[in-house]
Structures are given as structure tokens and as C-alpha cells.
Amino acid sequence: xxxxxxxxxxxxxxxxxxxxxxxxxxxxxxxxxxxxxxxxxxxxxxxxxxxxxxxxxxxxxxxxxxxxxxxxxxxxxxxxxxxxxxxxxxxxxxxxxxxxxxxxxxxxxxxxxxxxxxxxxxxxxxxxxxxxxxxxxxxxxxxxxxxxxxxxxxxxxxxxxxxxxxxxxxxxxxxxxxxxxxxxxxxxxxxxxxxxxxxxxxxxxxxxxxxxxxxxxxxxxxxxxxxxxxxxxxxxxxxxxxxxxxxxxxxxxxxxxxxxxxxx
Amino acid sequence: xxxxxxxxxxxxxxxxxxxxxxxxxxxxxxxxxxxxxxxxxxxxxxxxxxxxxxxxxxxxxxxxxxxxxxxxxxxxxxxxxxxxxxxxxxxxxxxxxxxxxxxxxxxxxxxxxxxxxxxxxxxxxxxxxxxxxxxxxxxxxxxxxxxxxxxxxxxxxxxxxxxxxxxxxxxxxxxxxxxxxxxxxxxxxxxxxxxxxxxxxxxxxxxxxxxxxxxxxxxxxxxxxxxxxxxxxxxxxxxxxxxxxxxxxxxxxxxxxxxxxxxxxxxxxxxxxxxxxxxxxxxxxxxxxxxxxxxxxxxxxxxxxxxxxxxxxxxxxxxxxxx
Ligand SMILES: Cc1cc2nc3c(=O)[nH]c(=O)nc-3n(C[C@H](O)[C@H](O)[C@H](O)COP(=O)(O)OP(=O)(O)OC[C@H]3O[C@@H](n4cnc5c(N)ncnc54)[C@H](O)[C@@H]3O)c2cc1C
Ligand SMILES: Nc1ncnc2c1ncn2[C@@H]1O[C@H](COP(=O)(O)O)[C@@H](O)[C@H]1O
Numbered sequence: 001x002x003x004x005x006x007x008x009x010x011x012x013x014x015x016x017x018x019x020x021x022x023x024x025x026x027x028x029x030x031x032x033x034x035x036x037x038x039x040x041x042x043x044x045x046x047x048x049x050x051x052x053x054x055x056x057x058x059x060x061x062x063x064x065x066x067x068x069x070x071x072x073x074x075x076x077x078x079x080x081x082x083x084x085x086x087x088x089x090x091x092x093x094x095x096x097x098x099x100x101x102x103x104x105x106x107x108x109x110x111x112x113x114x115x116x117x118x119x120x121x122x123x124x125x126x127x128x129x130x131x132x133x134x135x136x137x138x139x140x141x142x143x144x145x146x147x148x149x150x151x152x153x154x155x156x157x158x159x160x161x162x163x164x165x166x167x168x169x170x171x172x173x174x175x176x177x178x179x180x181x182x183x184x185x186x187x188x189x190x191x192x193x194x195x196x197x198x199x200x201x202x203x204x205x206x207x208x209x210x211x212x213x214x215x216x217x218x219x220x221x222x223x224x225x226x227x228x229x230x231x232x233x234x235x236x237x238x239x240x241x242x243x244x245x246x247x248x249x250x251x252x253x254x255x256x257x258x259x260x261x262x263x264x
Numbered sequence: 265x266x267x268x269x270x271x272x273x274x275x276x277x278x279x280x281x282x283x284x285x286x287x288x289x290x291x292x293x294x295x296x297x298x299x300x301x302x303x304x305x306x307x308x309x310x311x312x313x314x315x316x317x318x319x320x321x322x323x324x325x326x327x328x329x330x331x332x333x334x335x336x337x338x339x340x341x342x343x344x345x346x347x348x349x350x351x352x353x354x355x356x357x358x359x360x361x362x363x364x365x366x367x368x369x370x371x372x373x374x375x376x377x378x379x380x381x382x383x384x385x386x387x388x389x390x391x392x393x394x395x396x397x398x399x400x401x402x403x404x405x406x407x408x409x410x411x412x413x414x415x416x417x418x419x420x421x422x423x424x425x426x427x428x429x430x431x432x433x434x435x436x437x438x439x440x441x442x443x444x445x446x447x448x449x450x451x452x453x454x455x456x457x458x459x460x461x462x463x464x465x466x467x468x469x470x471x472x473x474x475x476x477x478x479x480x481x482x483x484x485x486x487x488x489x490x491x492x493x494x495x496x497x498x499x500x501x502x503x504x505x506x507x508x509x510x511x512x513x514x515x516x517x518x519x520x521x522x523x524x525x526x527x528x529x530x531x532x533x534x535x536x537x538x539x540x541x542x543x544x545x546x547x548x549x550x551x552x553x554x555x556x557x558x559x560x561x562x563x564x565x566x567x568x569x570x571x572x573x574x575x576x577x578x579x580x581x582x583x584x585x586x587x
Contacts (some may be wrong), residue, residue, distance in 0.1 A: 013400075017399060095378075122399055127368040131368050135372065141365055170521055173524065177456070179452050179453065180455075185451075187352075190521075195509075226408050229406040232403065240568050242569065246579075263528040263551040
């Protein structure tokens with residue numbers, strides 16, 4: 001099975017946001033970056049599918065040169081090779097432009113399965129995977145918590161019958177649903193679908209020899225939305241902040257919960 | 265004209281549709297545009313009549329057996345034709361899992377802008393900007409869709425209050441739009457929805473909940489939170505990453521994909537307050553947040569907050585409760 005995984009590099013969770021001068025994006029030089037969390041689960045799922053059904057796992061990330069960090073990490077975890085669609089403008093591109101970048105690089109590769117995360121932790125569009133599926137003419141399903149490949153599903157599509165997969169979609173409020181669809185297909189993966197593996201020293205060494213193909217994005221992409229302002233969220237509710245040493249603050253909190261809120 | 269796409273299943277309306285309708289009425293108020301509601305499905309006359317009580321221009325039904333059960337291929341094919349016929353300037357949807365599944369596909373097929381997870385609309389004269397969270401709620405953006413209309417906008421659950429919908433003096437007219445859908449071209453074959461294991465704990469009935477997030481750092485530290493829960497007579501719950509890691513069972517997860525709770529006391533330990541978590545606990549009467557980051561979004565919904573290290577504060581609270 002030939003599987004592609006789309007991976008985005010996003011600011012770390014500990015990062016404290018600071019805005020650029022035009023207040024339309026962040027000051028990237030202050031941020032440190034990591035792999036978007038659901039994308040790590042998508043990569044793990046791809047590696048597990050390869051272990052079961054054979055084939056190849058190719059990771060693709062679109063962004064400035066800094067995203068090479070998550071590409072190397074993915075290769076160290078076991079991906080076979082990588083595509084880096086490189087351009088500074090991809091750092092804060094909208095979902096249409098972003099999806100165009102790997103889309104062009106993937107068209108010729110004819111993957112059986114493309115996995116993306118369900119959502120990015122920075123822009124949070126929840127769009128890129130679905131847009132990519134439509135652009136490539138693939139069947140898709142979103143928010144996936146389990147992937148089963150039917151017998152023959154891993155076969156080379158050129159030679160055998162078209163493969164079929166069955167996936168478990170997460171619905172709201174603890175409900176799920178199985179959906180079958182033909183390959184090639186695109187799935188957006190939800191965090192928690194599997195248990196992540198981490199890179200081993202051996203993996204890190206092996207990654208150094210793996211291919212990273214750099215390619216520019218297509219010039220055709222047109223942005224369909226513009227950020228005109230970026231700012232700290234307005235505080236809605238009045239929170240009573242309790243200060244003091246841990247002991248003092250704890251005592252005062254318990255007093256207020258007893259006497260004011262009357263909940264304990 | 266503003267078009268709202270209603271979400272229904274087996275003739276039952278998803279209440280988030282009302283919230284989107286309130287958003288549509290707000291947007292219409294600014295521009296004077298009429299609002300229509302489109303209801304896709306196999307048999308939707310009941311839902312259409314329900315929606316017709318709102319103050320809107322009309323309800324448009326798109327009935328086709330190929331639309332039930334829901335599939336992204338079926339919905340994209342049908343709605344593309346329907347939207348072409350109705351020709352709106354905005355298409356508004358609730359940001360549900362179903363919308364997430366098909367709306368980006370539909371917008372791509374029509375090559376039109378789509379702005380997702382919107383919490384508010386800002387208008388100034390003819391200019392409209394949509395407000396949405398970014399960076400996990402650490403920042404907020406004003407976004408302007410570009411290019412030809414219609415522009416697609418999806419509203420975050422809870423962005424508007426369903427009970428604020430303006431009702432009409434008399435029911436709005438309902439008209440049927442018939443669009444062909446080639447059922448054989450639908451690639452997804454969905455099975456009936458199901459719930460995982462029977463829930464052993466019903467957190468919705470709990471009076472007090474101590475909820476842990478990634479700030480708890482290690483599985484071994486869950487014991488500390490459990491101690492606090494015991495001292496308070498509370499159930500223990502968690503954010504999604506804690507359950508993903510297997511540190512607590514899935515059935516103790518609070519949020520959009522877990523349980524919805526409304527206890528008297530919800531005490532959040534090391535939870536950042538992502539929207540998918542907040543929708544599951546916003547209804548709690550008293551919310552306490554303990555977080556080392558003073559800017560964590562959880563403080564926006566907290567009644568009481570302590571900024572600091574939970575590993576220092578929690579033992580102190582256990583002491584204080586016992587004395
Ligand atoms: C479709 C979808 C559905 C989802 N469903 C759910 C859901 O049902 N429930 C859910 O919870 N999430 C859900 N999520 C995930 C959600 O978006 C967040 O990623 C998640 O809620 C974050 O969990 P957290 O707050 O524990 O972790 P983080 O966001 O990592 O926050 C950890 C917090 O701990 C604080 N902290 C760290 N150390 C300490 C310390 N020593 N003392 C005090 N504070 C500390 C940090 O300041 C930070 O604020 C969903 C996401 C998607 C896309
Ligand atoms: N720049 C990018 N490079 C590679 N994959 C991306 C990029 N942006 C988004 N994706 C993929 O699309 C998913 C959804 O992102 P988004 O639509 O931004 O919420 C992510 O989880 C990634 O798998």
C-alpha cells in the first residue's frame with residue numbers, strides 16, 4: 001500500500017503568542033515549533049498500515065525551510081521518504097493555497113491512501129484534508145478513529161481489483177459510525193486513534209540517508225480569505241483570581257467555595 | 265440573500281441549526297438581506313415546518329432518498345445544484361462534525377471561500393469580517409472571505425443563543441427544490457451509528473467534578489487529582505489527551521466528543537480550555553481553574569482562578585478542605 005501523510009509544523013503548546021508589527025500574524029522568530037498533534041497520529045497509523053500490508057509511507061509538509069524539522073522527525077519515526085513543498089508564504093497561507101501545495105506534488109504519485117490530521121493546532125481550518133480530497137478526486141472520510149483494509153485492499157491498484165477500506169468515524173457525544181469506501185481515498189485522522197511511537201536512535205541515524213524531495217508550490221493557487229486583524233481574546237466572564245502563596249490561595253478558594261458559591 | 269443549511273437526521277433537527285439562524289438574522293440585520301433556510305434530507309417536511317416559524321423569507325426543502333443516510337459525496341452533489349439555483353451571497357452552517365465533513369468539499373467544488381469555526385460577525389457599513397479563534401484559542405482573528413460569492417461560513421457551536429431567534433408573525437412559505445442525485449456515484453457506504461461500550465459512569469449526574477488536563481504531566485500524578493476528588497466528594501474526569509493516552513478511561517472524557525456535564529462545581533486542573541473541551545462543561549454552575557498560564561482560555565469561563573503550579577496548589581487545597 002502506498003500511503004502519503006500530510007504533516008504540518010505548528011508552534012509548541014508552551015509558546016506564548018506575540019504578534020507581528022501589522023498584527024495580522026505571529027512573530028515567528030519568537031516561536032518554537034513541533035509536529036501538529038493529530039498529524040503525529042496520522043503518521044503512526046500509516047506506519048502501522050505499512051507494517052500490516054506492506055508498501056511505502058511518504059510524508060509531505062508544506063512550509064518554509066523550518067518545517068524540515070518535522071520532516072526529519074517523521075523520517076526518524078519510520079517514514080520512507082519525504083516531499084517538502086517549500087515557500088516562506090506557506091507559513092500563513094489559507095487552506096485553499098495550503099492544499100494546493102501538496103496536491104500538485106501528489107498528483108503524479110498516485111497514492112492508495114492519503115492521511116492528514118483532522119485539524120491544525122495553529123490556523124485550525126479543519127479543511128485542508130477535505131479540500132485535497134476534492135482536488136485529487138478521492139473519496140474521503142473525516143475524524144477517523146480506526147482503519148481496516150479489506151482483503152486485497154493493499155494490492156497494487158494497477159494489477160488487482162480496486163481495494164476497499166472500512167473506517168470508524170467519530171461522531172459527536174461518544175457516537176461512532178463505520179463507513180466503507182473504495183481506494184484511493186483520503187482520511188482525516190483524529191488524535192487518540194493509536195498509541196504513538198517515538199523515534200529511536202537507530203531511526204534518527206537511518207533518517208539521515210532518506211530522500212527529502214524539495215519542490216516549489218504551484219504558482220496557480222489563489223487565496224480565498226485574509227486575516228485583517230489578530231489579537232488576544234476578549235475576556236468574557238469576570239474571573240475572581242485568587243492570589244497569595246499556594247497555602248493562602250487554597251484556603252481562600254475553599255472558603256469562597258463554601259461561603260460564596262456554596263458548592264462544597 | 266443569506267442561505268442557512270439546516271442539519272437534521274431522521275426528521276429531527278440539530279439544535280445548532282437555530283444558533284446559525286440567529287447568526288444569519290444578525291448578518292441580515294446589518295445588510296437588510298433576506299434569509300432562507302435549506303433543509304436537505306430524505307423526508308424533511310416536519311423539520312421544514314418547525315423552521316418556518318422563524319422570521320425568514322422561506323424554507324427550501326431538498327428531498328432525495330440519496331441524502332439519507334448522510335454522505336459527503338451525496339451532500340456535495342445535491343447542495344452544489346441547490347445553491348446554484350438559489351444563488352445566495354452567504355451560505356451559513358453550524359460547525360458540526362457533519363459540516364466539517366462536506367462543507368470544505370462543497371466550497372472547493374464551487375471554488376468559493378469558506379471561513380470555519382466563526383464565533384461572531386463584525387459589520388461596519390458594507391464591510392463584514394468574521395471572528396474566529398486561532399492557535400487553540402490563544403488568539404482571535406478577524407477574517408474577510410475573498411473572491412466571488414457565495415461565501416461559506418460555519419459557526420462554532422454556542423456562538424449564538426438559539427433562544428434569541430426572531431419568530432415570524434405567520435409561518436414562512438415552504439417550497440420544494442428537486443435536484444437529481446446519482447446514488448451510484450456516492451462512494452461512502454455508511455453503517456448505522458453506534459455508541460461504544462455502555463457508559464459505566466454517568467458524569468452528567470455528578471454534582472462535583474475534578475477534571476485533569478495535560479498539565480498533570482504523568483499518569484502517576486492522576487492519583488493526586490483523585491485524592492482531591494475524594495476530599496471534595498467529586499467524580500474524576502479529564503480532557504481528551506488524558507484519555508487518548510489511556511491514563512483515564514474514555515468514558516471520563518469531557519467535551520464535544522465526550523460527555524457533556526453540568527455539575528455544581530467543575531474544578532479544572534491544568535486544562536487549557538480549548539473550545540472542544542469548553543462545550544462539554546460550560547453549563548457548570550461554578551467553574552474553578554488552576555493553571556500556570558494566566559492567559560489560558562479556561563480563565564474566560566472560570567468563576568474562580570488560581571494562577572500557579574497545580575502540584576503546589578492541589579495538595580494545599582486537599583489540606584484546606586480537610587481542616
Ligand atoms: C474534533 C475535535 C474534537 C475534540 N474533542 C475533545 C473533547 O471532547 N474533549 C477535550 O478535552 N478535547 C477535545 N479535543 C481536543 C482539544 O482541541 C484540545 O486539544 C484539548 O482539550 C487540550 O487538552 P488540555 O487542555 O488537557 O491540554 P493542553 O492544551 O496542552 O493544556 C495543558 C494546560 O496545562 C497547563 N499546565 C501545564 N503544567 C501545569 C502545571 N504544573 N500547573 C498548572 N497548569 C499547568 C498549561 O498552561 C496548559 O494550559 C477535540 C479536538 C477536535 C479537533
Ligand atoms: N502546511 C501544511 N503541510 C502539510 N500538511 C498540512 C499543512 N497544513 C495543513 N495540513 C494537513 O491538513 C490537516 C488539517 O489542517 P487545517 O485544515 O489547517 O486544520 C493537518 O492536520 C495536516 O495534516
